[in-house]
Amino acid sequence: MRIHQRMACAPMLYGTVGIVFFVLAFAAPLAAIAGVAPIVFGTAGSVGAPGIYAVCTLVLLVFSVGFAAMSRRHSGPGGFAVYVAKAFGSRPGFSASFVAILGYNAFLSGNLGLFGYMMSQLCERKLSVDVPWWVFALAAVALMCVLGYREIDLSVKVLGVLLIVEMAIILVLDVATLLRGGYDGINFDGFTIRAMSSGAPGIVFLVAFACFVGFEATTLYGEEARDRRRTIPRATYIAVLVVGVFYTLVMWIFQIGYGNEEAAQVATEDPGNFLFAINTHYVGSWSTDAMEWLLATSIFAAVLSMHNALSRYLFALGRDGALPSPVGRPHPRYRSPHRANLIQTAVTLSIVSVFALFGADPYVQLYSWLVGVGSVSILVLYMASSLAVCFVLRSTRDENRLWVTTIAPVIAFVAIGFFLWLAIDNYESLTGSNSALVNHLWLLIPLFAVIGAAVTRNITFGADTPIEQKETA
Numbered sequence: 001m002r003i004h005q006r007m008a009c010a011p012m013l014y015g016t017v018g019i020v021f022f023v024l025a026f027a028a029p030l031a032a033i034a035g036v037a038p039i040v041f042g043t044a045g046s047v048g049a050p051g052i053y054a055v056c057t058l059v060l061l062v063f064s065v066g067f068a069a070m071s072r073r074h075s076g077p078g079g080f081a082v083y084v085a086k087a088f089g090s091r092p093g094f095s096a097s098f099v100a101i102l103g104y105n106a107f108l109s110g111n112l113g114l115f116g117y118m119m120s121q122l123c124e125r126k127l128s129v130d131v132p133w134w135v136f137a138l139a140a141v142a143l144m145c146v147l148g149y150r151e152i153d154l155s156v157k158v159l160g161v162l163l164i165v166e167m168a169i170i171l172v173l174d175v176a177t178l179l180r181g182g183y184d185g186i187n188f189d190g191f192t193i194r195a196m197s198s199g200a201p202g203i204v205f206l207v208a209f210a211c212f213v214g215f216e217a218t219t220l221y222g223e224e225a226r227d228r229r230r231t232i233p234r235a236t237y238i239a240v241l242v243v244g245v246f247y248t249l250v251m252w253i254f255q256i257g258y259g260n261e262e263a264a265q266v267a268t269e270d271p272g273n274f275l276f277a278i279n280t281h282y283v284g285s286w287s288t289d290a291m292e293w294l295l296a297t298s299i300f301a302a303v304l305s306m307h308n309a310l311s312r313y314l315f316a317l318g319r320d321g322a323l324p325s326p327v328g329r330p331h332p333r334y335r336s337p338h339r340a341n342l343i344q345t346a347v348t349l350s351i352v353s354v355f356a357l358f359g360a361d362p363y364v365q366l367y368s369w370l371v372g373v374g375s376v377s378i379l380v381l382y383m384a385s386s387l388a389v390c391f392v393l394r395s396t397r398d399e400n401r402l403w404v405t406t407i408a409p410v411i412a413f414v415a416i417g418f419f420l421w422l423a424i425d426n427y428e429s430l431t432g433s434n435s436a437l438v439n440h441l442w443l444l445i446p447l448f449a450v451i452g453a454a455v456t457r458n459i460t461f462g463a464d465t466p467i468e469q470k471e472t473a
Contacts, residue, residue: 015226019218019235020242021160026214026309027243028111028302030166030295033250035114035367036207038274040251042267043368043429044203047260048195050252055196056208057244059415060215063382064240065408066389068233071218073396079313080381081461087388090461091453094322096384098452099445101313103377106370107213108306109351112137113366115299120362121272122292134356140300141349144307148341150334162301166294167246169287174253176282182256190255200429202422207430209382209419210375211247214305215239257282271363307344314340322456369438372430376442379420386413 040049070083079100085093116133123129178186189195218236254263257278267274275295280288315337318328331338355366386409393405428439 016231016235016238017160019231020238021163022305023214023218023235023239024163024242025301026305027211027239028298028305029163029243029246030170030291030298031111031114031302032211032247033170034118034275034295035111035363035371036211037251037254038267038271039207039368039430040204040267041254041258041263041274042271043432044201044207044426045199045264046195046201046204047198047255048190048192048201049204049208050190050248050255051192051196052201052204053208053211053244053248053251054191056205056212056419057240057248059412059419060209060212060240060244061237062408063386063412063416064233064236065404066393066412067385068236069393069404070385070389071232071236072229073392079309080385083385083388083392085461087391090459091457092384093461094317094456094459095449095452096381097313097317097322098448099377100381101310102444102448103374103381104306104310104313105347105351106372106374106377107210108303108310108348109355110367110370110374111299111303111306112140112348112352113355113362113370115140115296115303117272117362117367118292118295118299122296126292132356133362134352137352137356137362138349140303141345141352143300144304144348145341145345147304148307148311148345149331149336149338162294162297166298169291169294170246170250172287173279173283174249177253177257177278180282183259183262186256188252190252200426202419202424202426203430205419206372206375206379206423206426208247209379210371212240212243213374213378254278307341307348310344311337311340314343320461321459322452364432369431369433369441372427373441373444376420376423377445379416379423380445382416383413383420386410386416 040046046052070086081093081096081100084096113133116135116137119136120131120133123131215236218232218239258266266277270277276288276291279291314323315328315330317323318325318340320328327337327339327343329339330336351370352366355362360366389409390406393409396405424442427442431438431441433439
């Protein structure tokens, strides 16, 4: 997208470590584990989750080959949409932007439901006070709005400390479970083909890819990266490897720590306590107390990152004319995308309020339903980007490696397409609903794609332009 003025979403240039931390904050490892593990072991009834997460990691590493090569040439606040526009033109590019906005809004609102649910449970356990989930969710929306308006973001150092502590406390659980031999001994049954095909594998693949959300953040920060031709590809590979290995290990620990039958029972009967129960058993209540508070900070870091990413999308669309031009102008004092921030806040507030007014369950309905929509959206964008890589890199004179320009993108496209088909085929299992409307929420994706193309038919999707900024680590 064209830069008409200095984009003040972040006045610094980030190195590899900084961008990796932003991606991991988006992925929110602790929050993702607490949110998806009950779905994997309870709703989907999978005993092959470790193997499925390992497969997803390998597929995304293959996807990253073309993705990283593209990022050396094109990146910016349009994310995947930049790649689609480069390959297929402005209207498909804007379609991809609208699909991304739908997907990230689904993830954002779903995670706010998870945040409210976890905070409500925490208050009840620790303070014996019953506070509705939506109170915490709306408070988080208000805080995101204030921080986004004044361009107060969690710094790389703060994110780094929180993420290291989050991952460390989970690794302590991993080590403790292994040292105590698990529920009935150490085994690798979860990595077999038979185990991976058990239950509803499509749902496990869907939520597994959801755990990698934020992967696109490496390109969203392309204009703010120091030496982006090296920084963005390096950050991409590191982020995928760290996230993939971490989740694969954790899912394996859950399986051997609980045992297949016990895991399914606890995940179904008490999903909010699934992570805490195993941690208390193998590590101790002292660790669980810390974990509960860390979970709150993890989810908030994730929703703040999603909110800021969405503000960037809206800001970029305003600059290109897809939204009213004032949306694409920064605040005169804070240099923040303040109008985009306010619009995004209004959208989030509306979604959360509707679920609250209808008395929806924040985990079973708000989180599960919307994370499903978000995950399908991201898979569609992965597929579109894989095709875009083939079209763009094959016509690039300085890239003639067949593995990069054709083989890896095609493998990624076919594999992700297969997982997408599995996910849609098993979509009812994820929602747990008999409602045809709920079970077809994923149809919002083609609808948003059509809307994106229709409302921007006379608008050109601009090219990204580097900006001069100060550097940081």
